[in-house]
Amino acid sequence: MKIIQVKNYKELSKKASEIVINQIKIKPNSTIGFATGKTPLGLYKNLVNAYRKKKVNFSKIKAFSLDEFYPVKKTNKKSYNYYLFHNLFSKIDTKKENIILLDGEIKNYKKECRGYEKKIKENPIDLQILGIGENGHIGFNEPGSKLNSKTRLVELTYIKGKGLTMGVSSIMKSKKILLLASGNKKAKAIFGLINGKINKNCPASFLRRHKNIFVIIDKKASSLV
Numbered sequence: 001m002k003i004i005q006v007k008n009y010k011e012l013s014k015k016a017s018e019i020v021i022n023q024i025k026i027k028p029n030s031t032i033g034f035a036t037g038k039t040p041l042g043l044y045k046n047l048v049n050a051y052r053k054k055k056v057n058f059s060k061i062k063a064f065s066l067d068e069f070y071p072v073k074k075t076n077k078k079s080y081n082y083y084l085f086h087n088l089f090s091k092i093d094t095k096k097e098n099i100i101l102l103d104g105e106i107k108n109y110k111k112e113c114r115g116y117e118k119k120i121k122e123n124p125i126d127l128q129i130l131g132i133g134e135n136g137h138i139g140f141n142e143p144g145s146k147l148n149s150k151t152r153l154v155e156l157t158y159i160k161g162k163g164l165t166m167g168v169s170s171i172m173k174s175k176k177i178l179l180l181a182s183g184n185k186k187a188k189a190i191f192g193l194i195n196g197k198i199n200k201n202c203p204a205s206f207l208r209r210h211k212n213i214f215v216i217i218d219k220k221a222s223s224l225v
């Protein structure tokens with residue numbers, strides 16, 4: 001695990017965008033898994049700016065999403081589909097047919113999850129971007145999620161409802177992982193990720209077994225490690 005400590009959120013976003021842009025420069029047709037939440041917003045802004053300045057283009061990438069609420073309409077502003085289009089895909093040149101997101105509208109969610117695993121297998125993820133929940137969750141893999149978990153429907157604990165998420169094992173198959181954490185609220189989860197026991201009580205702890213993971217944390221998020 002490569003831990004990159006930075007001063008603040010601005011630096012975290014800068015460093016993260018350098019890693020993503022570098023990945024695309026090395027392999028223009030990379031498959032990239034995109035996370036949602038507040039944490040990657042600065043990264044996505046930087047990617048859009050770099051695209052506008054013609055420093056990078058996303059025309060050959062394939063884009064996957066990490067999770068989605070269920071059921072949810074794509075037009076719902078709370079959906080991760082909306083988030084990813086609004087904050088990123090509508091502002092860059094990724095081809096629509098190469099944007100492969102978990103579908104919160106679909107009736108047959110089991111088929112959707114199976115199909116998603118198949119798509120990941122066919123397009124192995126070169127770089128998976130991740131945030132982390134305060135309780136150590138990754139995607140919607142809440143405490144209790146096993147190392148061998150696949151894409152599936154889950155009950156959400158911190159809000160009422162359900163979600164679809166890539167499983168821990170689906171995430172672990174990514175060739176490279178980039179996890180971002182900022183702020184005091186994430187300090188405990190970061191301790192769990194870096195120093196805690198590797199088990200399902202802190203799903204992020206499984207990532208320690210990954211051979212090629214970069215963790216960018218700011219001062220506040222790293223206060224317990």
Ligand code: GLP
Pocket residue numbers: 035036037038039040066067130131132133137138139140
């Ligand atoms: C949600 C999302 C995760 C995200 C996490 C942290 O649970 N499903 O994918 O990483 O929240 O979000 P934030 O970055 O807003 O703290």
